[in-house]
Amino acid sequence: MGVPSGYTSAQVVQAVPTGINSALVLISSTTIGNAVSSVTVSNAFSSTYDAYQIVVSGGSASTANTLNMTFGSTTTGYYFFRVFSVYSSGTQSVNNGNNTTSFDVGLGSTHTLNANCFVINPNLAKRTVFQNWRINADSGAVGGFVNGFEDSNTQHTAFTITASTGTFTGGTIRVYGYANS
Amino acid sequence: MATYKIQIDDEVRDATPAEAAVIDAQRAEAEAQAEAAEARAAARQAVLDRLGLTEQEAQLLLGS
Numbered sequence: 001m002g003v004p005s006g007y008t009s010a011q012v013v014q015a016v017p018t019g020i021n022s023a024l025v026l027i028s029s030t031t032i033g034n035a036v037s038s039v040t041v042s043n044a045f046s047s048t049y050d051a052y053q054i055v056v057s058g059g060s061a062s063t064a065n066t067l068n069m070t071f072g073s074t075t076t077g078y079y080f081f082r083v084f085s086v087y088s089s090g091t092q093s094v095n096n097g098n099n100t101t102s103f104d105v106g107l108g109s110t111h112t113l114n115a116n117c118f119v120i121n122p123n124l125a126k127r128t129v130f131q132n133w134r135i136n137a138d139s140g141a142v143g144g145f146v147n148g149f150e151d152s153n154t155q156h157t158a159f160t161i162t163a164s165t166g167t168f169t170g171g172t173i174r175v176y177g178y179a180n181s
Numbered sequence: 182m183a184t185y186k187i188q189i190d191d192e193v194r195d196a197t198p199a200e201a202a203v204i205d206a207q208r209a210e211a212e213a214q215a216e217a218a219e220a221r222a223a224a225r226q227a228v229l230d231r232l233g234l235t236e237q238e239a240q241l242l243l244g245s
Contacts, residue, residue, distance in 0.1 A: 033193040037185035037204055068207050075203055091236050095218060102207050162204055164211040167186070 027175040032059050034169050038162035041173055045123040045157050049177030052122065056115035059171020061108030064138065066164035067115050069105035071128055072156035078103045080148025084134055087143060103148055105161060107136040113171045122156040
């Protein structure tokens with residue numbers, strides 16, 4: 001970073017003053033193992049934050065697949081709508097999940113895994129609400145997004161990402177919390 | 182029942198029968214959804230074929 005106007009290099013702030021907090025805080029970083037069918041992050045959610053960002057980057061899938069997410073041990077009651085378009089043709093699809101066992105949080109290909117999920121309320125006694133993109137990083141595939149919620153007031157601390165088919169290898173799952181104040 | 186290798190935080194191990202059943206259920210549901218989406222796409226294409234329209238022409242007409 002360059003030196004801001006009006007400062008000399010010796011005056012660049014090297015520490016954050018007390019009372020100034022980062023808005024987005026890294027909670028955990030999990031490296032995905034070799035050829036696993038699912039990954040659980042146990043201590044992702046707590047009372048410290050109401051809203052979270054979950055990012056999956058790098059790695060690869062053994063075959064094109066969907067990254068299905070569940071919160072805690074809840075394997076029912078996911079409701080969502082899903083919109084996507086085929087890159088090559090523009091053919092669009094709008095469909096839904098009605099009381100499903102999971103929701104699709106991202107997509108995997110032999111090129112990469114990717115997910116970017118914004119989650120609200122997972123550790124509150126409220127409905128957990130999520131919004132995420134659905135991007136297949138393959139020119140012959142699709143891109144879109146998924147919005148929905150989990151229909152209980154369960155206070156979750158964990159989540160699991162499961163391959164719809166095949167396995168995952170490598171890549172990182174990072175969880176960030178949005179500061180409440 | 183299929184066997185799966187799962188990861189809990191930094192530990193990788195074989196799934197228990199109960200854990201494998203959850204994965205099987207998710208995969209069956211995903212497959213059913215994919216088949217339903219394919220069926221809808223096929224039905225849409227059949228209508229377009231009967232009307233003699235391309236996908237792009239249908240999108241122009243319907244705005245979808």
